[in-house]
Amino acid sequence: MTERPTIEVVTGPGQCLRLAGAWRVDQAERLAAEIERSRQPVKALDGSEISALDAAGAMLLLRLAQRFDIAPGAVTLSDQHRALLDAVHQAQADDGPEPLLREARWRRVLAHIGAAVTESWGHLIQLLAFTGQTLVTLVKVVPNPRLWRPTATVHHMEQTGLDALPLVALLSFLIGAVVAFLGATVLKDFGAELFVVDLVAYAFLREMGVLLTAILLAGRTASAFTAQIGTMKSREEIDAMRTIGLDPVALLVIPRLTALLIMLPLLAVFAMLAGLLGGLLVAVYSLGIPIEMYISRVYETIELRHYLVGLVKAPLFALVIALVGCLEGFKVGGTAQSVGERTTSAVVQSITLVIVIDALAAIFFMEIGW
Numbered sequence: 001m002t003e004r005p006t007i008e009v010v011t012g013p014g015q016c017l018r019l020a021g022a023w024r025v026d027q028a029e030r031l032a033a034e035i036e037r038s039r040q041p042v043k044a045l046d047g048s049e050i051s052a053l054d055a056a057g058a059m060l061l062l063r064l065a066q067r068f069d070i071a072p073g074a075v076t077l078s079d080q081h082r083a084l085l086d087a088v089h090q091a092q093a094d095d096g097p098e099p100l101l102r103e104a105r106w107r108r109v110l111a112h113i114g115a116a117v118t119e120s121w122g123h124l125i126q127l128l129a130f131t132g133q134t135l136v137t138l139v140k141v142v143p144n145p146r147l148w149r150p151t152a153t154v155h156h157m158e159q160t161g162l163d164a165l166p167l168v169a170l171l172s173f174l175i176g177a178v179v180a181f182l183g184a185t186v187l188k189d190f191g192a193e194l195f196v197v198d199l200v201a202y203a204f205l206r207e208m209g210v211l212l213t214a215i216l217l218a219g220r221t222a223s224a225f226t227a228q229i230g231t232m233k234s235r236e237e238i239d240a241m242r243t244i245g246l247d248p249v250a251l252l253v254i255p256r257l258t259a260l261l262i263m264l265p266l267l268a269v270f271a272m273l274a275g276l277l278g279g280l281l282v283a284v285y286s287l288g289i290p291i292e293m294y295i296s297r298v299y300e301t302i303e304l305r306h307y308l309v310g311l312v313k314a315p316l317f318a319l320v321i322a323l324v325g326c327l328e329g330f331k332v333g334g335t336a337q338s339v340g341e342r343t344t345s346a347v348v349q350s351i352t353l354v355i356v357i358d359a360l361a362a363i364f365f366m367e368i369g370w
Contacts, residue, residue: 005057007034007064015042017064020049023057031060035067042068045075053081058088123349130327131319134257137249152255160221160256161263165270167220168213172204172271175212176278179203184287193287197297200279205302209272210310211358214317217264218350222325225256226346229329230339238330248330257322264318265311272310309365316361317354324350 005021023031045065047053053061062085065072072089141147183199229252232238238248276298283289328346332338 005031005034009040009042010046015040016044016046017042017068018049019045019047019061020051022052023047023050023061024052024054025056028056028060031057035060035064043070045070047075047077047081050077050081053077053084055084055088058085059092061085062089062092127323127327127349130330131323134249134253134323134326137247138254138257141250141254147250149251149255152251153258156256156259157263159224160217160260161267164217164220164263164267168216168267168271169274171216172209172212172274173278173281175208176200176204176275177282178278179208179275180279180282181286184282193283194289194293194297196279196283196287197289197294198301200276200283201298201302202306204272204275204279204310205306206310207358207362209275210268210314210317211354212275213264213268213271214314214321214354214358215351217260217267217318218321218354219347221260222321222328222346222350223343225322225325226329226332226343227339229326230332230342233330233332234334234336234339252329253322253326256326257319260318260322261315264321265314268311268314272307305370309361309370313358313361316357320353320357321350324353 005023005027006019008018008020010016010018021027045061045068047061050057058081061075062072065075072085075085077085180196180200183196184193187193187195187199229238232252238252241248241251280291280294283294284291325346328342328349332342
């Protein structure tokens with residue numbers, strides 16, 4: 001057998017190509033030229049006289065078999081060379097593009113819905129696990145004043161509470177005025193403009209005040225938590241904390257959670273007052289209701305339980321917003337794109353969970369007669 005690769009035509013009942021020599025990478029250019037010159041139709045490839053074969057030679061042999069529509073398994077080879085040819089053929093099959101399947105549109109829609117439901121369920125499981133981890137850390141931190149971080153907590157209280165107060169108050173005031181306008185439009189036809197006071201008071205004390213505050217903080221604070229922790233994660237600062245024996249949950253999550261648990265109920269109270277003030281403005285200047293009558297009507301019709309129904313949901317909303325924001329921050333990868341994706345995910349998840357919890361709470365309080 002010669003080292004120089006050759007391709008010879010063997011004529012007979014079934015025309016065959018006899019392959020010989022060294023089919024290696026150093027002979028690839030010569031082999032490629034020989035393959036290009038092989039135009040006559042053949043029915044078999046005999047590579048039993050191939051003296052040496054490497055991956056490049058196997059790829060050229062597969063190209064030759066494909067040219068004549070011969071299955072790789074039908075090429076005659078020694079056992080040693082057969083194993084290499086099969087391995088190269090399998091690697092090419094694995095790297096090749098998957099066949100495009102024409103599926104019905106309704107099946108693709110169902111597949112997307114199923115994937116979304118599965119992803120949402122996974123997010124919920126991760127949130128529950130992270131909640132448990134945070135509560136365990138909180139139990140360790142509370143009895144140990146050495147682990148408290150008052151400076152960080154006050155800083156986050158300022159960021160999440162004081163800085164958000166003007167926006168919460170303004171939007172609550174405007175929405176209170178809008179609710180009063182809408183109520184007045186309907187109740188004017190019945191001569192019951194005074195009940196606009198009841199509408200605004202019930203709406204803001206039970207639902208709108210705390211819900212509007214939670215949605216605003218879900219968009220503002222959850223995204224800030226995710227971006228802050230995510231940036232630290234991408235810079236490997238969290239890994240450095242673990243390396244020196246510090247707990248990232250105690251250092252990063254507990255101060256943010258504590259700050260939001262304190263500030264969200266306070267902001268909700270300000271939102272309720274701002275909404276009532278917006279309704280007062282409309283009642284006085286549009287409906288002609290005196291200020292004294294407006295205040296008196298609020299005192300007469302609104303009971304303490306209506307205020308408590310709204311306020312009791314505030315800590316739960318704060319817990320959800322803080323945990324979702326921090327969890328998505330810990331899930332950030334090493335790229336700036338990952339920070340943006342996780343920030344968006346934190347806002348969407350927190351707003352969705354806030355609205356779902358509020359709806360379930362409304363049903364619960366209605367059923368118990370509150």
